Amino acid sequence: MTRAHSRGGEQPCQDCLVGFGADKIREDFPILWTKVHGKPLVYLDNAATTQKPQVVLDALTRYYTEENSNVHRGVHFLSQVATQAYESSRTRVRQFLNAAHDREIIFTRGTTEGINLVAQSYGRTHLRAGDEVIISAMEHHSNIVPWQMVCEEKRAHLKVIPINDAGELLLDEYERLLSDRTRLVSVVQVSNALGTVNPVSDIIGLAHSRGIPVLVDGAQAIPHLPVDVRALDCDFYAFSGHKLFGPTGIGVLYGKAARLEQMPPWQGGGDMILSVTFERTLYNSLPYKFEAGTPDMAGAVGLGATVDWLERLDWAAVHAHEQDLLEYGTRRLQEIPGLRLVGTAPEKAGVLSFVLDGVHPHDVGTILDREGIAVRAGHHCAQPVMKRFGVPATVRASLALYNTRGEIDALVAGLHRVREMFR
Amino acid sequence: MSDLQDLYQEVILDHGRNPRNFRRIDRPTAEAEGLNPLCGDHFHVYLKLDGERIADVSFEGAGCAISKASASLMTSSLKGKTLAEARETFERFHKMVVEGDREQAKSLGKLAVLKGVCDFPTRVKCASLVWHTLQSALKGETQTTTE
Numbered sequence: 001m002t003r004a005h006s007r008g009g010e011q012p013c014q015d016c017l018v019g020f021g022a023d024k025i026r027e028d029f030p031i032l033w034t035k036v037h038g039k040p041l042v043y044l045d046n047a048a049t050t051q052k053p054q055v056v057l058d059a060l061t062r063y064y065t066e067e068n069s070n071v072h073r074g075v076h077f078l079s080q081v082a083t084q085a086y087e088s089s090r091t092r093v094r095q096f097l098n099a100a101h102d103r104e105i106i107f108t109r110g111t112t113e114g115i116n117l118v119a120q121s122y123g124r125t126h127l128r129a130g131d132e133v134i135i136s137a138m139e140h141h142s143n144i145v146p147w148q149m150v151c152e153e154k155r156a157h158l159k160v161i162p163i164n165d166a167g168e169l170l171l172d173e174y175e176r177l178l179s180d181r182t183r184l185v186s187v188v189q190v191s192n193a194l195g196t197v198n199p200v201s202d203i204i205g206l207a208h209s210r211g212i213p214v215l216v217d218g219a220q221a222i223p224h225l226p227v228d229v230r231a232l233d234c235d236f237y238a239f240s241g242h243k244l245f246g247p248t249g250i251g252v253l254y255g256k257a258a259r260l261e262q263m264p265p266w267q268g269g270g271d272m273i274l275s276v277t278f279e280r281t282l283y284n285s286l287p288y289k290f291e292a293g294t295p296d297m298a299g300a301v302g303l304g305a306t307v308d309w310l311e312r313l314d315w316a317a318v319h320a321h322e323q324d325l326l327e328y329g330t331r332r333l334q335e336i337p338g339l340r341l342v343g344t345a346p347e348k349a350g351v352l353s354f355v356l357d358g359v360h361p362h363d364v365g366t367i368l369d370r371e372g373i374a375v376r377a378g379h380h381c382a383q384p385v386m387k388r389f390g391v392p393a394t395v396r397a398s399l400a401l402y403n404t405r406g407e408i409d410a411l412v413a414g415l416h417r418v419r420e421m422f423r
Numbered sequence: 424m425s426d427l428q429d430l431y432q433e434v435i436l437d438h439g440r441n442p443r444n445f446r447r448i449d450r451p452t453a454e455a456e457g458l459n460p461l462c463g464d465h466f467h468v469y470l471k472l473d474g475e476r477i478a479d480v481s482f483e484g485a486g487c488a489i490s491k492a493s494a495s496l497m498t499s500s501l502k503g504k505t506l507a508e509a510r511e512t513f514e515r516f517h518k519m520v521v522e523g524d525r526e527q528a529k530s531l532g533k534l535a536v537l538k539g540v541c542d543f544p545t546r547v548k549c550a551s552l553v554w555h556t557l558q559s560a561l562k563g564e565t566q567t568t569t570e
Contacts, residue, residue: 360487
């Protein structure tokens, strides 16, 4: 079953990999063969960024060695090759998300830029004094600050859906927050700090029943879950390439064409215009209206290669493997005395966030690092979440499809070492 | 593991667990807040001066073992010193921890236990945060960050 197949009724492709083995897939990732401090790298910081398979690295090299030129500009051969490569990546991303039209796929620098685009373009034209924007208590700073900025400018209000002690959204509270002043709902699909998978379909349904558009921050969801923007019916969906095994510096904002058509550009420059005089500028059509300046062409081509690579995986097997890792990791971590998991929602993906009695996460991170284990220690750009759970920081082990039970065992052994040192 | 044991010496773990001078000072001569936005370490330093001499210095807050131990050791070592002596101690400490000049350890007394930090570039800010906070207090600034 391919990722596309799991979303719709399409036939699986002929050369799809049958079954899935993390050991096999690791061979595609050269960095996973390296050592850190003399120990085999155990990379458990995938929510920060994922590693890249060789095919993506090859695509970047090929682009720069054989295809590089500026897109949408030249009549010469290379410009056509580059434009074709860039636009073909857009088509592949559109298929990957099951969006209706290529022009609904806007290349950005990442999730942050996608959210800022909507805040600056949609937010600034639709928000009036006293209006409201709804986010949740488990947002990354990138889905808080852009809204604070536009709300402050427009004297609008930011409303926050609260969460319970397990790290689940309180949907009843959300329903109560929806009002005739609500202009937009912007929520995260999978929390980077807690791992909670939010019921975004329900959230979208409730907002739409009142005619309110919804943006979904998909940064942490897309490496773990099949995403079908038409089935979700979200108005906007933002994600980053680098958290999806793709290059850094490239991301995608999906927007329904009808919404995007109504929105003004947010950055001016080349490529986003039809004609410019000093008196008047005519803007280009979608998606170019939102892609001012020379884009990250190599990044887009790399993202196209990433999507091709992802489509060949057996996603039912990947999902089963990831769930097994999460369950195994949860069980093994809970065996460690003094360890408390932060984020215990029944529906989770990819994140094991925890604190260890008497040891600050930063110290845990340093000791694990010397064992070759990469975890994140800190507030994960989600300070309100840390405050909600009464901790200054957590240790976060975040999983990807190439992680193994053996790596969870290495993490557990490392944590026992931490406990010995801080005894 | 040897450099790890160098970093987490018993003295450091002890000061991290039972920090000295971990309290506020009423009506301090100067005070400042120190924040490391990267990891969320957050300290408040209080200072009571008697002319040019540090009559009392203390801190409150939350952070890792290294930052807490550094604060505990700093306050212990600076109490009773003149401001000029305190500045010189800070310069030596900075050379030891940031620049990796281990020779400085010889004249730094108990602070020498933090010399292993220079081998952990990601942790240098932990050790120096509270010192920068103290400097801010002396300069009359109320806030400092490691960024």
